[in-house]
Amino acid sequence: MGKASKRTAIEPTREQNYPEWYQQVIKAAELAENSPVRGCMVIKPWGYMLWENMQRVLDRMFKETGHKNAYFPLFIPKSYLEKEAQHVEGFAKECAVVTHSRLEMGEDGKLHPASPLEEPLIVRPTSETIIGEMYSKWVQSYRDLPILINQWANVVRWEMRTRLFLRTAEFLWQEGHTAHATEEEAWEETRQMLDVYADFAENYMAMPVLKGEKTEGERFPGAVSTLCIEAMMQDRKALQAGTSHFLGQNFAKASDIKFLSDAGELQYAWTTSWGVSTRLIGGLVMTHSDDDGLILPPRLAPSQIVILPVIPKDEHRGPVMEACESLRKELQAIHWVDEQHLSVELDDRDLRGGEKVWSWIKKGIPLRVEIGPRDLDSGSVFVGRRDTGEKTSMSRDEFVSKVTSILDEMQDGLHRRAREFRDANTRNIDSREAFYEFFKSEDTGGGFAWSHYSGEPELEDQLKQDLKVTVRCIPFEKDPEPGTCIFTGKPSRQRVVFAKSY
Numbered sequence: 386m387g388k389a390s391k392r393t394a395i396e397p398t399r400e401q402n403y404p405e406w407y408q409q410v411i412k413a414a415e416l417a418e419n420s421p422v423r424g425c426m427v428i429k430p431w432g433y434m435l436w437e438n439m440q441r442v443l444d445r446m447f448k449e450t451g452h453k454n455a456y457f458p459l460f461i462p463k464s465y466l467e468k469e470a471q472h473v474e475g476f477a478k479e480c481a482v483v484t485h486s487r488l489e490m491g492e493d494g495k496l497h498p499a500s501p502l503e504e505p506l507i508v509r510p511t512s513e514t515i516i517g518e519m520y521s522k523w524v525q526s527y528r529d530l531p532i533l534i535n536q537w538a539n540v541v542r543w544e545m546r547t548r549l550f551l552r553t554a555e556f557l558w559q560e561g562h563t564a565h566a567t568e569e570e571a572w573e574e575t576r577q578m579l580d581v582y583a584d585f586a587e588n589y590m591a592m593p594v595l596k597g598e599k600t601e602g603e604r605f606p607g608a609v610s611t612l613c614i615e616a617m618m619q620d621r622k623a624l625q626a627g628t629s630h631f632l633g634q635n636f637a638k639a640s641d642i643k644f645l646s647d648a649g650e651l652q653y654a655w656t657t658s659w660g661v662s663t664r665l666i667g668g669l670v671m672t673h674s675d676d677d678g679l680i681l682p683p684r685l686a687p688s689q690i691v692i693l694p695v696i697p698k699d700e701h702r703g704p705v706m707e708a709c710e711s712l713r714k715e716l717q718a719i720h721w722v723d724e725q726h727l728s729v730e731l732d733d734r735d736l737r738g739g740e741k742v743w744s745w746i747k748k749g750i751p752l753r754v755e756i757g758p759r760d761l762d763s764g765s766v767f768v769g770r771r772d773t774g775e776k777t778s779m780s781r782d783e784f785v786s787k788v789t790s791i792l793d794e795m796q797d798g799l800h801r802r803a804r805e806f807r808d809a810n811t812r813n814i815d816s817r818e819a820f821y822e823f824f825k826s827e828d829t830g831g832g833f834a835w836s837h838y839s840g841e842p843e844l845e846d847q848l849k850q851d852l853k854v855t856v857r858c859i860p861f862e863k864d865p866e867p868g869t870c871i872f873t874g875k876p877s878r879q880r881v882v883f884a885k886s887y
Contacts, residue, residue, distance in 0.1 A: 393676035393677055394413065394676070394677040394678050394743060394746065394747055395409050395410055395413060395676050395677060395678055395747070396409070397409075398676040399619060399620070399675075399676060403619070403620040404548075406676070407548075407667075407670065407671060408548075408549065410670055410674050410678055410679055410747075411432075411549050411550070411670060413678050413679070413747040413748075414431065414432075414670075414678055414679035414747055414748045414749055415429050415430075415431045415432070415748065416428070416429060416431055416432030416435070416549075416550075416666065416670075416679070417429055417432045417549050417550065418549075419549070422554075423547075423554070424543075424544055424547040424553055424554030424555075425553055425554050425555045426549050426550070426553050426555075428557075428663070431687055431748060432666065434687035434688075435666060435669075435681070435685060435686070435687055436557065436663055436666060438685045438686075438687065439585075439589075439665060439666075439685060440537065440559075442585060442589050442684075442685070442723070443559065443581075443585055443661070444535075444537075444559075445723070446581050446584070446585065447535050447559075447561065447581070450533075450577060450578075450581065451533050452533040452534065452535045452561060452563075453533065453534060453535070454534070454535050454536060454537065455534045455535075455536055456536050456538070457512050457515055457516055457519065457536055457538075458509075458515060459508060459509055459538075459539075460483065460506040460507070460508065460509070461506065461507045461508075461509050461512070461514055461515045462504050462505075462506060462507075462515075463482070463504055463505045463506070463507055464504060465507075465514040465515055465518060466480075466507055466514055468514060468639040468640065469513075469514065469607045469635060469636055469639040471606050471607040471635075472513065472514070472606045472607035472636075472639075473606075474606060475605070475606020475607065476510045476511070476542070476606060478543075479510055479542040479543050479544065480507050480508070480510055480542075480543065481507070481508040481541045481543050481554075482505050482506070482507060482508075483502065483505065483506040483507075483508065484498070484501060484502060484505050485498035485499065485500055485501055485502060486500045486502055487499045487500040508541040509538070509540050509541065510540055510541060510542045511540060511560060511658075511660075512536070512538070512540075512560055512562065513562065513607070513632070513636050513656075513658055514636075514639070514640065516534070516562045517562075517636050517637070517639065517640030517642060517656070518640055520532060520562075520564050520640065520642045520654070520656075521640050521641045521642045521643070524564060524642050524643070524644050524654060525644060525645065526644055526645050527566045527644055527645065527646050527647050529644060530564060530565055530566045530644060530654065531563055531564060531565045531566070531570065531574075532562075532563060532564040533561075533563050533574075534561070534562055534563065535559055535560070535561040535562075536559065536560055536562075537557075537558075537559050538557075538558065538559075538560065539555055539556065539557050539558075540555070540556060540558060540560075540662075541554060541555050542554065542556075548667075549667070550663055550664060550666045550667030550670070551624075551664055551667040551887050552664075552887070556662050556663050556664070557662060557663045558660050558661060558662035558663065559660055559661060559662075560658060560659070560660040561578060561657070561658060561659045561660065562656070562657070562658050563656065563657045563658075564637070564642060564654040564655070564656050565654060565655045565656070565657075566644065566646070566652075566654065566655070567655060568633075568655050570655070571631060571632075571633075571655035571656065571657050572631055574657045575610070575612060575629045575630065575631040575657045575659070576612065576629070578629045578657070578659040579596060579612045579613075579614065579627070579629040579659070580596075582594075582614050582626070582627035582629070582659075582661060583596050583614050583627075585661075586614055586616065586626055586627070586665075587800065588684075589682065589684045589685055590665065590668070590669050590672070590682060590685060591672070591673065591682040591684075591796055591797075591799040591800035591803060592616050592626070592668060592669065592672045592673075592800075592803060593616065593617075593800065593803055593804040593807055594614040594615060594616045594626060595614065595615045595616075595833075595857070595858060595860055595882060596612070596613075596614055596858070596860065596861050597612070597613060597615070597857075597858025597859050597860040597861055597881075597882065598610060598611065598612050598613070598858060598859045598861075599611040599612070599613055599628075599856075599858060599859075600840070600842070600845060600856045600859065600881075601842060602842045602845050602846070602855075602856075603855060603856065605628065605630045605658075607632065607635050607636060608630040608631065608632050608633075608635070609631050609632060609633035609635065610630070610631040611628055611629075611630050611631075612628065612629045612630070612631070613625055613626075613627065613628045613629075613857075613858050614626045614627045615857045615858050615882065615884075616668055616672065616807075617803075617806070617807040617810065617811075617832065617833060617884075618668070618671035618672060618887070619671055619672065619674075619806065620671070620830065621810050621830055621831055621832040621833075621884075621885075622830075622831075622884060622885045622886055622887055623833070623857045623882075623884035623885070623886040623887070624664070624667070624668045624671070624886065624887050625857070625886065625887075626661065626664070626665060626668050627659075627660070627661040627665075628659065628660065629657070629658075629659035630657060630658045630659060631657055632655075632656045632657055632658060633655065633656075634653040634654070634655055634656075636656050637653040637654040637655065637656050638653055642654040642656070667887075669681070669682070669685070672803050673799055673802075673803065674749070677746055677747065678746055678747030678748070678749060679747060679748055679749030680749050680771055680772060680799070681749040681750065681751060681771070682795075682796055682799050682800075683751045683792040683793075683795050683796050684722050684792075684796055686728075686749070686750060686751055687728065687750075688728040688729060688730045688750055689721075689727050689728055689729070689750070689751050689752060689792055690716060690727065690728075690729045690730070690750070690751070690752045690753075690754060690788070691729070691730040691731075691732055691745050691750050691752070691753050691754070692709045692712060692713055692729065692730070692731045692732070692754045692755075692756065693732050693738065693741055693742065693745075693753060693754065693755045693756070694706055694709045694731075694732075694733060694755075694756060694757070695738060695755050695756060695757030695758075695760075696757070697757065697758065701757070701758045704758070704761055705756060705757060705758065705761065706733065708756050708760075708761055709731055709733075709756050710731065712754070712756065712766070712781065712785075713729045713731050715785055716729045716785065716788065717729050719785075719788065719789065721789050721792065727788070727789075730750070732745070738755075742755075742769070746771065749771060750771060751770070751771050751772070751792060751795055752768060752769070752770060752771070752788070752791065752792070753768070753769040753771070754766050754767070754768055754769075754784070755767040755768075755769075760778075760781075764780055764781055764782075765778050765779060765780050765781060766778070766779065766780075766781050766784050768784060770791075770795065771795075772795045772798055772799060773798075807833065810831075810832030810833065811832055811833040811834075811835065812832065812833070812834055812835070813835045813836070813880070814834045814835070814836045814871065815836070815837075815871060816871055817871050817872055820834060820836060820871060820872075820883075821851075821852065824852045824854050824883075824885065825852070830885070831854070831884065831885055832884065833857075833882050833883070833884050834854075834882070834883040834884065835860075835880040835881070835882055835883075836871050836880055836881065836883060837868040837869055837870050837871055837877035837879075837880055837881075838856065838870050838871070838872070838877055838880075838881045838883075839870035839872070839873050839875035839876065839877050840877075841873065844872055844873065848883070852885070853885050854883050854884065854885055855883070855884070855885075855886060856881050856882065856883055857881075857882045857883065857884050857886060858881070858882050859879070859881045859882075860879075860880075860881070860882055862879060865878055865879030865880075866879055866880060867879065868880070
C-alpha cells in the first residue's frame with residue numbers, strides 16, 4: 386500500500402480543486418459568506434477587521450500624499466453616465482437601475498413599485514461622472530486646482546458569475562478622483578498612486594507585484610491610459626490588484642470641468658482616478674494560504690497573537706488565567722509597525738485545546754501562545770508559528786523581547802516565499818508553439834509569460850478565445866528589449882506579460 390496522504394484541515398486541497406479550496410478557506414477562517422441577495426456577501430468580523438487594517442494603512446498613505454476624504458451619492462442620474470460614450474459602453478451591462486421610489490400593496494396582497502422616477506438612477510458602478518459634475522461647480526480658476534479627493538464606499542456591478550471577494554455584485558473599495566491644471570501633473574499623480582498601491586502590496590500584504598500599463602483592450606472605459614499592479618496567485622493565475630487611470634481631458638470635457646489659467650485662458654482640467662477594493666482580501670488569501678487554512682501577513686492580521694490557556698484542572702484556572710491576562714497586557718503595550726500596538730486575543734472559550742488550536746490555525750493568526758501549569762512552573766510559554774508550522778518552548782521574557790522580531794521575520798518570509806513562487810513560474814517565451822504549450826500544460830497551467838507582442842487587439846482577442854490568456858501589463862522597464870512578435874513576426878518594442886487571470 387502507498388503512504389497515506391496527510392489529513393488537512395481544508396478539503397479539497399489546492400492541488401485537488403483550487404477554486405473550491407479557496408471558498409473553503411474563506412469559510413473556515415470566518416471571513417465572509419454568501420448573503421441572501423444573489424452575488425452579494427456578508428463580511429464577518431474577522432474579515433472586516435482585516436479590511437479595516439487595509440483601510441487604515443492605505444488611508445494614511447493617501448493622506449501623506451496630500452489627499453482628503455469626502456463622500457458622494459450612491460445614486461447617479463442616467464444622463465450623467467451618457468455624457469462619456471466609452472465609459473457608459475464599458476459599464477452598461479453591469480449597471481443596477483432604480484426606476485421607482487415607492488412600494489404599494491396591490492390587490493394580490495403583494496408589494497408593487499408604484500411611483501416611477503422622472504429619470505432612472507444608476508447605483509454607482511464607479512463615481513467619475515457624479516464627481517465630475519461636482520468638480521465642474523468647484524473649479525473656476527487655476528487657483529482651485531489641484532483637487533485631491535478620495536472616498537471609501539461601496540459600488541455595485543451586476544456580475545453574472547460571482548466569487549467571494551474576487552467578484553461580487555456589491556463590494557467595498559476606495560476611489561480616488563483628482564483634477565489638475567496640467568497634463569504633466571495629472572500623469573505624475575497617476576504614477577504616484579500606482580507606486581502607493583505597489584508599496585502597500587509588497588510591504589503590508591507581502592504580495593509581490595509587477596507594475597505596468599494595460600493594453601487598449603484592457604483599459605478602463607474612457608481612460609487615456611490605465612496603469613496596474615499584477616500579482617501571481619498559487620494557481621499561477623494573475624490577479625489585477627490595483628489600477629490608476631490617467632483620464633486626460635475626456636471626463637473633464639464630458640462634465641465641463643473648466644478653469645481660467647494664470648494666463649487668462651479657459652481650459653479643461655486634466656483628471657485621474659484610482660482604486661483598490663475588497664478584492665485585495667481574495668488576493669491575500671490566494672497568495673499565502675495553505676491546505677490547513679488562511680495564513681495572514683502579520684502587518685495586516687486582525688490580531689497578531691492569540692493566547693490559549695491550558696487548564697487541565699479547575700484549581701489551575703486562577704493562576705493560568707492570571708498569567709495569560711498579564712502576558713496579554715504586556716504584549717498589547719508593545720508598539721510595532723506604524724506605531725500601532727500589537728493586537729492580542731485571549732481565547733478562554735470552553736472548548737477542547739485541540740479544537741481551539743485548529744480554529745486559530747484556520748483563521749491564520751500569526752502566533753499562538755499556550756500557557757499551562759507546567760509553563761508557569763518553568764516561566765516559559767509554548768509558541769506556534771502559522772507560517773512555518775514550527776512549535777517551540779521559550780522563556781516568557783524571551784518571547785516578549787523577541788516577539789516583534791519574530792513577526793518581522795514572518796512578514797519577510799511570506800513575501801520571499803511568494804516572490805520565489807512567482808519567479809519559479811515565470812518564463813521568457815520566444816515562439817508561438819512554446820507559448821501555447823506553456824498555457825495548455827496540465828502540469829502547470831501556465832504562469833507569467835514574458836513575450837514579444839506587436840499590439841494588435843484582434844490578436845489579444847484570439848489568445849483569450851484559444852487559451853483564456855490576456856496581456857496583464859506592459860511592464861515598466863528601464864531598458865526595454867526590442868524584438869519580434871512571436872505571433873505576427875512584426876517588430877515589438879518590448880516584452881509584455883501574458884497570463885490567465887481572475
